[in-house]
Amino acid sequence: MFSYILRRILQLIPVFLGSTLLIYALVFAMPGDPIAALFGDKPPAPALLEAIRAEFHLDQPFFVQYFYYMKGLLTGDMGTTFSGQSVNEVLARTLPVTARLAVMAIAIEFVLSIIIGTISALRKGKVVDNVNLVISLIFLAMPIFVMCFLAQYFLAIKLGWFRPTVGGQNDWGDLWLPAIVLGLSLYATSMRLMRGTVIETLNQDWVRTAYSKGLPSYRVLPVHVLRNSLIPVITNSATNFGVLLVGATVTEYIFNIPGVGNVLFHATLKHEGPTIVSFVTIFVVIYVLVNLVVDLLYGLLDPRIRYV
Numbered sequence: 001m002f003s004y005i006l007r008r009i010l011q012l013i014p015v016f017l018g019s020t021l022l023i024y025a026l027v028f029a030m031p032g033d034p035i036a037a038l039f040g041d042k043p044p045a046p047a048l049l050e051a052i053r054a055e056f057h058l059d060q061p062f063f064v065q066y067f068y069y070m071k072g073l074l075t076g077d078m079g080t081t082f083s084g085q086s087v088n089e090v091l092a093r094t095l096p097v098t099a100r101l102a103v104m105a106i107a108i109e110f111v112l113s114i115i116i117g118t119i120s121a122l123r124k125g126k127v128v129d130n131v132n133l134v135i136s137l138i139f140l141a142m143p144i145f146v147m148c149f150l151a152q153y154f155l156a157i158k159l160g161w162f163r164p165t166v167g168g169q170n171d172w173g174d175l176w177l178p179a180i181v182l183g184l185s186l187y188a189t190s191m192r193l194m195r196g197t198v199i200e201t202l203n204q205d206w207v208r209t210a211y212s213k214g215l216p217s218y219r220v221l222p223v224h225v226l227r228n229s230l231i232p233v234i235t236n237s238a239t240n241f242g243v244l245l246v247g248a249t250v251t252e253y254i255f256n257i258p259g260v261g262n263v264l265f266h267a268t269l270k271h272e273g274p275t276i277v278s279f280v281t282i283f284v285v286i287y288v289l290v291n292l293v294v295d296l297l298y299g300l301l302d303p304r305i306r307y308v
Contacts, residue, residue, distance in 0.1 A: 008292045012285060019284045020277055024069065027273040028062050034082065034271030056082070056274075069274060073281075079274025081267070087278045090263060095282070097170045098252070098259035101179055102244035104172070108183030109190055110237050116187075117194025117233075118226065124199055132195075136188035144185050148254040151181050165256040178255045182248060186240045190233050197229040204228075238294040242287035 078087035162177035249261035
């Protein structure tokens with residue numbers, strides 16, 4: 001087990017170097033002059049432009065810029081935004097907000113998918129199953145921005161259950177509406193996975209054996225059925241968690257959430273290389289670590305899985 005964990009952690013090194021190099025190359029290849037864009041329609045003096053480019057090493061070749069960035073990154077300095085803020089401070093301020101949103105959305109998705117997926121599997125072909133499948137298809141087909149606007153209009157403006165936007169107040173209780181929207185947008189796939197695996201598990205020999213021995217359903221379902229059906233759902237939820245860390249940009253923008261997606265969106269518009277590369281690199285590392293934790297959970301859910 002220890003050697004497996006160590007090997008997976010060592011795999012982070014080439015992933016880290018490759019992701020930073022690739023993202024930095026993509027940012028470097030973006031058209032336009034980010035420094036000139038800061039001044040809008042009023043171009044500054046050429047000497048000022050050159051001074052700012054020299055400050056951010058934008059007047060150097062690609063590999064020289066990448067060297068300066070990696071040198072700072074390895075010493076804990078992720079660079080400075082074009083507005084003069086430290087990327088470390090921006091990340092420390094925005095990552096907890098997005099992490100709270102992602103945790104709440106995944107919890108909503110996970111609980112709903114297990115409960116509704118299991119009910120649909122036990123009522124396969126019945127009215128409840130068909131209704132659940134139709135609802136999941138609606139959520140699966142609906143764009144996220146449409147769900148955001150509908151939730152704002154009906155749940156926030158019409159019913160008044162939530163605030164339409166989050167803004168500066170972004171504690172756990174303030175993120176319920178965007179978390180519900182994100183959870184429902186991800187719920188459909190996990191629910192259908194749960195339904196399919198439960199149906200498949202119910203037809204396995206060990207489940208029939210458990211029922212033939214006289215075990216009640218409240219004993220067979222959680223121990224023999226649900227435990228063996230959770231692995232695909234956990235894998236999908238872990239993937240969704242990594243996606244939410246960078247993929248909640250639209251939701252954060254609509255609900256005015258000061259998270260990493262919102263900052264990353266504006267940094268892309270401004271061509272802020274250090275901000276984009278640093279954020280994406282952190283997300284890659286978190287994504288790999290989350291998948292490592294999920295792999296280790298497999299052994300707890302299924303004793304047949306061993307790490308050699």
